Each structure stands twice: as structure tokens, then as C-alpha cells.
Amino acid sequence: MAIKLYYDLMSQPSRTLYILLKSLNCNLELKSVDLRKGEHYSEEFTKVNRMQRVPVIDHNGFVLSESVAIVKYLSRENIIPENLYPRESRLQARVEEFLEWHHVGLRLHCAMYFRVKYMDPILFGRKTDERQIASYERRMVSALEDFNSKWLGRGTPFIVGESVTVADLFAATELEQPRMAGYDPKEHFPVIATWAQKVREFFPHYDEAHVILNKVIAKQSKTSKL
Template identity: 45%
Template sequence: MSLKLYVHPLSQPARALLLFCRANSIPFQEHVVDLIKGEHKREEYKKVNPFQKVPVISHDGFLLTESVAILRYLSRTFSVPDHWYPKESELQARIDAYMAWQHLNLRSYGSMYFQTGYVIPRTFKQPVNEQKLSKFEKGLETALDEITDIWLKDGPFIGGGKQISVADLLAVTEMEQPGMAGYDVKTYNKRITEYMNTVREILQPHYDQIHSECHKIQEKALKKA
């Protein structure tokens, strides 16, 4: 069985998929789509993903887009521990609830903070729009408060889980993203700090390997902040 991952190191959901596969020793071929050079906009890539984004998987010729769908598919298809995406209905529902929530909350505001504070200024050679950045910062902090007070209220992992799940992979990779624009989520509050450190340690050495490029950019950005 051949599994191919189309990814880029600056893509949060792509990093979540890489973490899942490496943590579970799932063999795969990694194909880096160079977003900086615009490879995702080329016609040949449109045949892989008509939305022209990453990540995508090709599994024995079966193409699948959307990170949440991919994580569910990989959890069902490969032999992985049940805690990643539990079969028990209530536990699975909590994970599904987070994955539905995150799109318009943590992912939305964290991504836009990153785009506004890092991508757009470098791509178009223009100063940061501080008004927009402030707006996205407020939304990001609201999402972090909700993660602290709701999603992590009943246990060490998302949704009150006692073990790590695919929801945690999506959460931590999103939390890493604003750091490249100078906002260190890891120090937002004690609970977030503990949570990110716990997930990072569980996923070592893969976590630091997969985030190496992000962390280099973060280090430079945080020195300037």
C-alpha cells in the first residue's frame, strides 16, 4: 500500500498529518509542494487538488483533501492506537466537536494573524497593517481563552481526553503558527504553556523535526517583537 503526503512545513494541517504518520510509524512518501514558489497554483497540481492547497494524500491512487477528513481516514485505515480517534461514541464526538469548532476560531484567527503579520508584508513588500493585526490578535486570544476554559477544562487534552488525539495535533500546530509573526502563544497563560509542552514531549523527536523551519522563523520574529 502506497501513501503519499503533499505538504509544506509552513502549513499547520500539513504538519498535523506528518506528526500523525510519524508518531504511528505509518510509512509514507513526503512530497513538498513549494507554496513560496507557487507550485500549488500550477495546473499539474490542480489535478491532485482542485482547491490547490495542502495537505493532500494519495493512497493507492485514492486522492483525499481536507486535513480533518484525512486524519479520520488514516485513523480508520491504518492500525493505530484507539486514543487517536476513539471508536467510543462520546469520546469521538468530543473530538469531532473540536475539529468543527476550530475552523472559525483558533485556525481562523491564528492563520490570519500569521498572514497579516508575516506572509503579506514579505510577499508584497509592505508594512504590517497594525489595525488588522490587532483585530486578529483579539480573536486569537478569545479562542485561546475558550481552549483554556472549555476544551481543556475536564482533562489534560482537548475535549477532556486522558490521552492525546488527532484534535490535539490540529490544536498545537495552529498554536505554533502566530509565533512566526511575533506572537508567542506558548506563553499566553499557564494552562496553554503546560498543554503545549505536554503534547510536544509526547511527540518527540518528531515534533521538533517537523517544526524546525517554523521555530527558526519564530526565533527571529520573537527577537524583534
Template identity: 40%
Template sequence: MSSAPVKAYLDILSQPSRAVLIFLRHNRIPHTVQTVALRRGEQKSAEFTRLNPMQKVPVIEHGGFVLTESDAILKYLATVYDVPEHWYPREPLQRARVDEYTAWHHSNTRPHAARVFFMEVLMPSMLGRPADPAKLQKAVDELEQTMQKLGEMFLKRQAFLCGDDISIADLLAICEIMQPLGGGRDILKNHPNLQSWRSRVQAALGEPFIEAHGILYRLRDKTAARL
């Protein structure tokens, strides 16, 4: 495999982009970042569309190899680089637990958290009016049910979602769960077990976590100032 740095195409307002960026920084993987500003439509440029016809971030380019989808990207990076094995264990049963969560993630944590953020933050800024209260409440209720299942099915009595140490499952999950904070909503306020888990994840990730989520903290403060 090429020794060239990973070139990551990201927009840090994108949850999966933040997950990839945090992984790269935390594990000190040589990389460069090419910002693709979704709000400006840069993902629709001819140059980016050649890389990813789906016109979505994140994307990585590594020695001529182009890969899309955050789940695949994180597993690739964990496999190619000499990172601690807890990120994506080689032992089949432990690896299967990570794969189990990442499969569940795409139809549960990700869409439900993203929908609340879209309705509370993006929709008002794009359309100039708040989301329909009934539809927003339905989205919030669905997200609440997902958080309940996340704690019951995955966290159980262990420290992290898939075992006793952090994995890419925790990284993908935390970036989604932080997203509604941009609208001032802490979706874990009624889930003390998940709050403790979030603290453990943040402590394990350190400065890269704080840096990557700075944009959400600023968005939260801006939202609060408008209220």
C-alpha cells in the same frame, strides 16, 4: 486497502500539512512526501490541480485513493492504520468529542491563529511593509478570545482537549497555535493551563513534533534578527 505507502503532498510551513506529517511519522505509517511549495505557486500546477482542484495542501494519495482536507486525512489514517485508539476513539461519545473540536477548529483556532501569522510574517515579506497596527491588534484580540474559549470549553480539567490522552484534535490545534511563533509571538503566554497542555502535547509527540516545527523556529530567529 492497498499496502502501498501513503504519498503525502505537503508544505511544512502549512499548519495542516505539519499535522499530517507528524501523525505519519509518530505512528510510523509508511509514507513518502512530495513537497508542494506554496510560496512558489506549485499548488497551481496542472499536475497538482488534477489531484486537488482547490489547489491546497495537504493531500494524500493511497493506492489510487486521493483525499484532501487535513481533518478528513487524519481521521482516515487513524481508521485505516493500526494506531492507538486514543487518536480517534471508536467509542461513540469519545469520538463525538473529537469531532466536536475539529468542527469548531475550522472557524476558530485555525483562522484566528493563521490571520495573526499572515499579518505579522507573510504580509511584510510579500508587500515589504508592516500590517496596519489597528487591524493587527484586532486580529490579536480575536485570537486571545479564542484561546480563552479553547481552555474553558475543551481543556477544562482534563489533560488533553478531548480526554485523558492525545487525539487528532490536539494535533490540529497545536500546529495552528505554534504558527504565530514564526513572528516571535507566543500566544499562550497569558494562559498557563494551555502552556501546560502544549508541553504535554509536545512530550507525547516527541521528535516528529520538533522536526516538523524546525521551520518555525528558524523563521522566529530570522524575524528577531531583523528587529
């Protein structure tokens, strides 16, 4: 069964789906949508997704947006295996409890820090006020503290118990984003660093999905050393 994935590797949930789908044996057709060129606002893409966002999948004509909804759907369709998305009701509920929390509990704060510190100056040609950046950083650090102690650091190596699930992958790709703005959560939270390395090693396409992001970081670090 063919799955088309509309994605941009600069988008965290796009990377999650790219890494997941590439690791499965499915007939995957990759459709790049360049957010920096505004391709998500094009007439052609708006016909695919009226919300003008990536990622989106087209599974045999069924078009679906929202990464978490997509993963749930692909799990029901037996495309995502049980080890990554548990079928047992209570275990599944634990994965979903994290996925629902992460939207505003983790993703929002990492994404906003990235946006105000890295994207806004590029998009609007002006530096963001230092005090404003500090305020976004405080909120992100508080979210990372919650993630570090209330989801990790509870005696098991992964968010839900002893093995990797989609919850870990969603969290890991979000935590890569602020690195482009100069903040690497792994340098501040050893528990996060150990966990992130295990998630990275588990998924064979993890590094491939982060090639562009890592290039941006390398370029930034070179510039800041000049």
C-alpha cells in the same frame, strides 16, 4: 500500503499529518509542495488537487484533501490507532466536536493574525496598518481565551480527557503559527503552556516538523534585537 503525503511544513495541518504519519508504521512517501514558490498553483499539482491546497494524501490511488477528513479516513482504514482517534461513538464525537469547532473557533484567528502581520508584508511589500493588526490580535486572543477555558482547563490534561488524541495535535500546530508573527500563546496562557509541552513530548516528530518554523522565529528575534 503506501501513502503519499503532499505537504509544506509552513502549513499547520501539513505539520499535523507529517507528525502523525511519521509516528505510525506506514509506508510513507513525502512529496514536498513549496507554497512560497507557488508550487500549489502548478499544473502538475492542480491535477492532484483541484483545490490547490496542502495537505493532500494519495492512498493507493485514492486522493483526498482536507486534513480533518484525511484523519477520519485513515482512522477508518485502521492506519491511525484507536488511542489517537477513539472508535467508541461518544468519545469519537467529543474529538470531532473539537475538530469541527477549531476551523473557525481557533484556526481562522491564529492564521489570520499570522497572515496580516507576517505574510502580507512579505507578499505585498507593505506594512499592514497597526490598527488592523490590533483588531486581528484581539480576535485571536478571544479565541485563545475560549480554547484555554472551554476546551482546556476543565480538570483533564488533554482536550478530550486523560490522554492525547488527534484533537490536541491539530490545536498544537495551529498555536505555533502566530509565534512567527511575534505572539506565543504559551507566554500568555499558563494552562496552554503546560498542555502544549505535553503534546510536544508525546509526538517524537513534533520538533522535526517545526524546524523551519523555529528558524523563522529565531531569525525574527535576531532582527528585532538589532
